[in-house]
Amino acid sequence: MGADIKSLRNRIKSVDSTLHLTRAMGLVASSKIRRAMDHMNKGRQYEAAVRAAIEPLLHSPDCQRSPYMRTAPKQEGQERVCLIVIAGDRGLAGGYNANVFRALQDYPDADMIAIGKRACDRFGDEALRAEGFDYTTALGMAIELCRDFADGKYDKIGILCTHYVSMLSQEVQLRWLFPLQPTEHAPAGSVIFEPDEVTILNAAIPEYVAGILISAVRESFACEIAARRTAMDSAGKNAQEMIDRLQLQYNRARQGAITQEITEIVAGSGM
Amino acid sequence: MNTFTLTVATPNGTAWSGKIVMLSLRGIAGDLAVMAGHIPFVTSVKACDVKIELADEAESQRIGYTDGGLLTVTAEGTTLLTGHFEWKE
Numbered sequence: 001m002g003a004d005i006k007s008l009r010n011r012i013k014s015v016d017s018t019l020h021l022t023r024a025m026g027l028v029a030s031s032k033i034r035r036a037m038d039h040m041n042k043g044r045q046y047e048a049a050v051r052a053a054i055e056p057l058l059h060s061p062d063c064q065r066s067p068y069m070r071t072a073p074k075q076e077g078q079e080r081v082c083l084i085v086i087a088g089d090r091g092l093a094g095g096y097n098a099n100v101f102r103a104l105q106d107y108p109d110a111d112m113i114a115i116g117k118r119a120c121d122r123f124g125d126e127a128l129r130a131e132g133f134d135y136t137t138a139l140g141m142a143i144e145l146c147r148d149f150a151d152g153k154y155d156k157i158g159i160l161c162t163h164y165v166s167m168l169s170q171e172v173q174l175r176w177l178f179p180l181q182p183t184e185h186a187p188a189g190s191v192i193f194e195p196d197e198v199t200i201l202n203a204a205i206p207e208y209v210a211g212i213l214i215s216a217v218r219e220s221f222a223c224e225i226a227a228r229r230t231a232m233d234s235a236g237k238n239a240q241e242m243i244d245r246l247q248l249q250y251n252r253a254r255q256g257a258i259t260q261e262i263t264e265i266v267a268g269s270g271m
Numbered sequence: 272m273n274t275f276t277l278t279v280a281t282p283n284g285t286a287w288s289g290k291i292v293m294l295s296l297r298g299i300a301g302d303l304a305v306m307a308g309h310i311p312f313v314t315s316v317k318a319c320d321v322k323i324e325l326a327d328e329a330e331s332q333r334i335g336y337t338d339g340g341l342l343t344v345t346a347e348g349t350t351l352l353t354g355h356f357e358w359k360e
Contacts, residue, residue, distance in 0.1 A: 042284040049280050050352055053313060053343045135282045135354045194314040195300040203299055203315035204341050210354065214282050 005257060008250040012243055019239040025092060026232035029225050033167075036222040040164060043215035050211040054204050058182035060197040067150040068205050069180050079155040081110040082148065083174075084141075086161040086217055087119035088224040089129050094231035096162065096170070096224050103160055103172045111154070113141070115217055116224075130224065133217040135210060142209035149178040161216040162223040168230060170223040175216065177209055273307035274326040276348035279335070279356050286356040287335075290326040294349060298342065305344055312344040316351065320359065334359045 057063050087100045097118045104112075114120045116130040128137070149157055157178040163171045193200045272292045279286040295304040297319035305312075321335040340353030 039283075043282055045284075046280060046282045046352070049350060050341065053341050053350075053352060056313075138282075139354055189311060191311045191313055194298060194303075194312060199299065200313060200315050207339075207341060207352065207354065211282065211352075 005250065005253050008246055008253060012246045012250060015239050015242050015246065019236060019243065022232045022235040022239060026229055026236060029229035029232060033222070033225050033229060036218070036225045037164075040215075040218045040222040043211075043218040047211045047215040050204070050208045052187075054201065054208055055183065056187050056191050057193070057197050057201045057204070058180055059186040060193075060201075062197045063201045066180075066198055066201050068146070068178060068201070071179050080153070081107055082113065082145070082154045082157045083107055083110045084113045084115060084145075084157075084159045084213070084216075085119045085123070086130060086159065086220040087114070087116040087122075088220075089117040089131055090224075090228075091118065092231060093224050093228040094234075096227040099172045100160060100162065103174065116220070130217050130221045133214065133221075135214055138210040138213040138217070139206060142206045142213060145177065145209060146206050154178070159212065159216050161220045164219050164223050164226065167226050170227060175212070177212060180205075272326070275305075275307040275309075277323065278348060278350045279321075279337075280350055280352050281356055282354065286353075291323050292326050293322075293324040294351075295322045296320070296337070296342070296351075305342075305349055309344045309349075311346065312342075314342050316340045316342050316353070321351070321356070 058069070063069060083104070085100065085104065087097050091097065100119070101122065104110075112119075112123045112125075114123045114125045115128050115133065117127050119125075120127045145157055148154055156176060158174050158176045160172065160174050163173045165171060274290045274292055276288065277291045277294055278288040293304055293306050295302065297303075297317045299315040299317060303314070316337060316339055318339045319337060321337050323333045323335065325331050325333060335356055335358050337351065337353040338355040340351060343350050343352070
């Protein structure tokens with residue numbers, strides 16, 4: 001009985017320290033979420049503005065000859081694919097990292113470029129953190145991707161990231177960067193391109209890709225924080241429930257031990 | 272003087288927005304200036320100084336620096352999309 005009480009007390013202590021940990025991580029996530037969402041919204045606005053600026057170019061007949069718009073003549077499955085995989089910097093974020101890596105199973109032969117410490121660890125790349133990912137890094141990466149696609153190293157380049165729906169819901173999505181695809185509806189009105197459409201398109205594409213990259217990384221980071229906060233809330237609730245249950249067992253065991261001791265004393269005194 | 276709205280948009284949000292009289296900077300095809308009523312126009316911008324004549328009473332001038340980007344002129348306003356923008360003074 002004594003050993004039972006001791007083991008229950010140890011378990012309560014252990015779960016209580018886990019509860020403190022999950023609460024602390026939940027609070028850190030809560031304090032980061034507003035800033036992460038602010039950055040995400042700014043990134044989305046920038047991406048939308050760059051997209052709106054280059055959209056007329058994608059509908060221009062001259063720009064169809066651009067190396068960034070060439071479509072692969074190969075059949076599906078034979079294309080050389082490069083994926084930029086954006087995962088989290090840390091674990092304990094529910095299924096956030098696992099969902100991204102599960103989506104990769106559809107592209108076993110693709111070359112991977114990892115962003116986020118977890119993705120870098122998985123693919124053996126140099127650590128490139130999602131938190132604090134800046135425009136200079138995005139532009140450097142975008143220039144390299146543009147060169148690789150224009151040189152024909154890859155037939156398709158995409159970003160595997162997480163789309164923020166709400167605090168409770170985030171979806172893994174694959175966004176294709178190259179080849180560039182115009183939207184179905186051409187923008188109305190005529191615009192002059194100085195000096196010409198193809199030159200502007202070729203000069204603007206690295207900026208456009210960098211805009212998409214930074215927007216995707218910021219959105220994924222906001223998803224990571226939201227997923228961690230939700231996971232920590234849930235873990236905290238579970239830990240509290242477990243403590244309540246163990247406390248009840250402990251009180252019963254303690255009460256049983258006291259009752260047994262009284263019974264033994266009474267029996268021993270021969271009353 | 273006629274004025275128009277200039278917005279300098281960066282990935283970190285709007286760096287500056289306001290009414291101006293004239294914008295001059297270095298485009299991919301050479302130096303250019305934009306004034307009110309300019310036709311819709313898109314060009315790529317090189318890393319350069321950006322001179323802005325403000326529409327305040329003194330019509331003062333401010334000079335900024337961009338590391339390159341995209342300039343779009345529409346009837347609604349002019350937008351400079353750039354990765355980095357800062358005031359020089």
